[in-house]
Amino acid sequence: MCETAARPLPAGIEPISADEARRLIHHTSGAALEALLVRADAVRRAVHGDEIALCGITNAKSGRCAEDCGFCSQSAHFPDADAPVYPLVGADEIVAQAKAAERAGAREFSIVTSGTRVAKEAELATIEQAVQKLRAETAVEPCASLGLMKEPELARLKAAGLMHYHHNLETAPSFFSNVCTTHTFEEQLETIRAAKKLGFKLCSGGILGMGETAEQRVELAETIRELGIDCVPVNFLNPRPGTPMAHVKAITAEECLAALAVFRLMMPAAHIFVMGGREVNLGDRQDQIFRAGANGTMVGNYLTSAGRSPELTVNMVEAQGLRLRAPDTERPWAFDGCAPHDADWNERALEKRRLPVVR
DSSP, X not given: OOOOTTSOOOTTOOOOXXXXXXXXXXXXSHHXXXXXXXXXXHHHHHHHTTEEEEEEEEEEEXXXXXXXXXXXXXXXXXXXXXXXXXXXOOHHHHHHHHHHHHHTTOSEEEEEEOSSBOOOHHHHHHHHHHHHHHHHHOOSEEEEEOBSOOHHHHHHHHHHTOOEEEOOOBSOGGGGGGTOSSSOHHHHHHHHHHHHHTTOEEEOOEEEOSSOOHHHHHHHHHHHHHHXXXXXXXXXXXXXXXXXXXXXXXXXXXXXXXXXXXXXXXXXXXXXXXXXXXXXXXXXXXXXXXXXXXXXXXXXXXXSSOOOOHHHHHHHHHHTTXXXXXXXXXXXXXXXXXXXXXXXXXXXXXXXXXXXXXX
């Protein structure tokens, strides 16, 4: 989905400093916020034009994760959480879901699994087969989010045709111990470095609103920028029942938009996607994510919660005078310009409905 973040920027476009970012991220109301959005929108249009990319995902393996990430209902550490539990689905099911997402406008499709990493041979072979079939039978760009993977296993998936590797840093290094204690921030960096070494297009962002400060949001953006990440997924906490963060109060829509704008100004060349939590955190201001600098978003359901209908997502893009970006796989795209009302993929996510935002 992403071109390299190192490509030349248009004349007059330069990343802002972290010091300026720490000042601007507090512009969350009135004329100051409006000016920030106007600036971010101008940078997005100058660098990325009027195309918006959509990403679809499948929760290919759910629950019983050994990690203790405090936001995640799939952790085995939180027995009262409500995530569905099932083993890795078959390659044919993954491909069928990708085809459905493609028809809804997705240009990238990500295979997501719970757990520390995919290391079992049977599981790795299934994902290899799924990736090969995705490249042969669809136009979508295949992505995977498989945890703290090692270079040999990543190399196998690269050879199978995987184009993108996704691994979120989740939050700033200085706040990470408040989110997870079962692995280190450095282990996450090792995975990203291994994927980068192999030539993957890298997708790494985090979740905002977990109790971090505005300055720590800038710290996360600084870390991502230093890594040269191609795609930056920005999520907002959707508190899940039974997790340690179940009662964390949401940040406001205005704080979300200011953070997005700052990410855009700090990383003009990166593809910035608004992903999980946009419905509950932004509410009726979702359509402003593109003015805030985003040039991509999710279509369909999330890992363990229902998302907006594909039709509404596509309509939101087109209502801003923007258009969907096609995949770069040089294959005929199945999207015909009319997204379905229902997301008929990743339906297991519907087994447990999302909670409204906690105020």
